[in-house]
Amino acid sequence: MNSFPSIQRRSFLKRGTYSVGMAALGSMLARESQASQTHSPQPHFPGTAKTVIHLCMAGGPSHMESLDPKPELDKINDQPFPASMTDGQQLAQLQGSKLIARGSFCKFKKWGQSGLEISELFPNIGSVADDLCIIRSMHTEQINHDPAHAFMNTGSIQKGRPSMGSWLLYGLGAETESLPGFIVFTSQGRHGAQPVSARQWKAG
Template sequence: MSHFPLPAIQRRAFLRDSAFGFGGIALSSLLEEAGAAPVTLSKPDHWKGTLKSPHFPVKAKRVIFLCMAGGPSQFETFDWKPELKALHDKPFPASFTKGQQLAQLQNAELKARGAFTTFSKHGQSGIEVSDLFPEIGKQADRLCVIRSMQTEQINHDTAHAFMNTGSIIKG
């Protein structure tokens, strides 16, 4: 069995870095005791960032979250973009990249690329699914496709981190 050398962490650095987490826990406890930040989990309006109960009976019992890092692009699976087909092999509109830091693409000529495949509408819902997935298309009315996620990040890695964590900073 091979052993990989791990970087030695200094005791002081460990205590310094971990103190932030422990300090936050202690501070919230102290503030609660002082009455400055009462925690009332039973108050429904306490958690302002959570969703309220839906206005219809819930049918779903489970959610399957597919995070296909390195998999097919959304433009090849469930997100048909007819405008990309019209822009295929043409210079990428500057409005798409305005203000973005394109580290790997400095001074490169950017061209738009349309989908490699075709899309068809499926089911009563009319969900457009890539023709690469004919069996998934048959289940279209049983799917929930979320197309409302967006970010200002144009680089895949930071956009992926933002999608999963809400922050572009990793770690």
């Protein structure tokens, strides 16, 4: 015999709605309380960024021909790709194919007092090298486009995690709650938007 009380669907939905409303109210009150506190935690150093514009140019110029020289890859140009770099990887449509290493087709030049290496294809960018911050320490073991894009934008290869926009909003805050904290513009090609990639821009 079932000892649990019987709950009708309508009653369940009604109670659930109250729970969601209380959770939302609690969140709003917590934000107001936090804003009213004068001794809020301070960052390690004062921030200067007011806004962030993040351009994810899938299908744009390769980093290996723009801002990220790969001298070791250039050394093995036109040679079979080392098995040590592909063993254990999910190669998807490349499975069983003969993989040939391709180095950069252009040269890199050192620019500015910092000696920042930038492709000769972008001399105008090179002229302001000392005003740029280029991060080359990021890496991933994902070699296929979609999981690599998801990892870059959300920190996970699983779709649906919080995107970079929501993390920036979390870190910088918003000037007003009357407007969205971060806005996403997505481009569409001849075949419309990519449903997989479109899930990379949400709040999770």
